[in-house]
Amino acid sequence: MSIANNPSILSCPVCNTSLQKSQKSYNCENGHNFDIAKQGYINLLNSNKKSSFDPGDNKNMVDARRNFLEQGFYKPISDLLNTTFLSNLPHFTNPLQIAEIGSGEGYYINGLRDCHAGNYYGIDISKHAAKTASTKYNNITFVVANAVELPFLDNSVNVLTSLFSPFYEESAKKVLTKNGIIIQAVPLSNHLLELRQVLYKEVNINSTPKNVLTQYFKLVDTKILNHSLKLPDQTTIQNIFSMTPHYWKTSPEQIRELSSLQQLDVTLEIEFRIYINAD
Ligand SMILES: C[S@@+](CC[C@H](N)C(=O)[O-])C[C@H]1O[C@@H](n2cnc3c(N)ncnc32)[C@H](O)[C@@H]1O
Ligand SMILES: [Zn+2]
Numbered sequence: 001m002s003i004a005n006n007p008s009i010l011s012c013p014v015c016n017t018s019l020q021k022s023q024k025s026y027n028c029e030n031g032h033n034f035d036i037a038k039q040g041y042i043n044l045l046n047s048n049k050k051s052s053f054d055p056g057d058n059k060n061m062v063d064a065r066r067n068f069l070e071q072g073f074y075k076p077i078s079d080l081l082n083t084t085f086l087s088n089l090p091h092f093t094n095p096l097q098i099a100e101i102g103s104g105e106g107y108y109i110n111g112l113r114d115c116h117a118g119n120y121y122g123i124d125i126s127k128h129a130a131k132t133a134s135t136k137y138n139n140i141t142f143v144v145a146n147a148v149e150l151p152f153l154d155n156s157v158n159v160l161t162s163l164f165s166p167f168y169e170e171s172a173k174k175v176l177t178k179n180g181i182i183i184q185a186v187p188l189s190n191h192l193l194e195l196r197q198v199l200y201k202e203v204n205i206n207s208t209p210k211n212v213l214t215q216y217f218k219l220v221d222t223k224i225l226n227h228s229l230k231l232p233d234q235t236t237i238q239n240i241f242s243m244t245p246h247y248w249k250t251s252p253e254q255i256r257e258l259s260s261l262q263q264l265d266v267t268l269e270i271e272f273r274i275y276i277n278a279d
Contacts, residue, residue: 006095006119009156010143013044018153040134041142043127044151055146056126062105064242066132069107073236076227077163077270078111081183084223084272085112085159088181092158095119099157101147101172102165106133109140112161123150150175159183173216173277182217182275188224190269192244195237198261199246199254217275227268237264 010019012028019026019034026034026042034042045055057065068074089096096118100109103122113120120140124130127144134142145151148168152175160172163185172182189205196203212219231237241247241258 008141009097009119009153010042010044010121010141010151011153013046013145013149013151016153019044037131037134039131040138041127041130041144043130043144045125045127045144045146046149054127056124057104057129058126059128061242061247062126062128062132064239065107066105066136068236068239068243069105071236073229073231073240074107074268076225077185077268078108080223080225080272081108081161081163081185082111082115084183084274085161086115088159088183088274089116091179096159097121097157097177098159098161099123099150099152099175101150101160101162101167103133103142104129104165106137106140106142108161108163109133110137113137113140118158121152123147147171161185167211167213169213169215169217176277178277178279180277182213182273182277184213184273184275185270186211186273188269188271190267192240192266192268194264194266195241195244195258196246198258198264199241199250212273213275216277216279218278219273220276221274223272223274225268225270225272229266229268231264231266234259234262237261240266 008020012019012032014032015030017028019028024036036042098118099121101123103109103124106122109122122133122140122142123145125146130142130144147166148171150171155177157175158177158180161183
């Protein structure tokens, strides 16, 4: 299902014209060049716009995510993403352009690529994520870039996906085609509740769904995934912890109790939201 010969829809972060692939780099018509790293990803993050020297998930988090996901614990999430994706495609003509925003180590975008032909892109602000993703999945173009300023030509992306990642409506609006779709996965209040109960004295279980995108897009469908998952050992418990925002928020005391557990049953509760760029 490789699409290596199709023109790229990437845009130059300096002058916003089309970026096309040559042997070892991507180049625009105004002579701006971006090297392809030896693992295969490209870095389009404008270094003078970085808010941190090493933004996004760090190497520990990316490695934990890779270890956890490759054991199939989150396959039900990937399966629901794939069926949602396939059932929303009929109105597009080929070649299909698909991008995941905050693609991490590449597990979900690779699942999509396995079910339909197209040009696949994974965007992440973390170079560790892009490096790890491109090492394993070489038929997907992984790009280090900020979701605030997606590195695509205007009106060029048919399907944008976002799982547990920051999403910026204005940037998505600019790059989506008319009738393009967004598939967004967000955690609901019971998601990983048992993990949070170990970490925190008080756990917020406010059940109001948050962050519905309303500014530019029409919500056309939602699907809820409810699933119980057995984490069978301490390594898996540490991996799932390191994949979540709790990794940034918890103190050594809070982690101590988690470190003593040998297994934990956790609830997955995730809402998939499908939007269309209708106007
Ligand atoms: C919770 S992880 C989810 C990764 C992947 N979707 C998954 O579920 O395996 C969030 C990802 O978003 C990335 N990220 C955070 N802020 C970002 C931004 N402003 N632009 C692009 N990616 C961002 C992080 O580096 C991280 O890889
Ligand atoms: Zn340029």
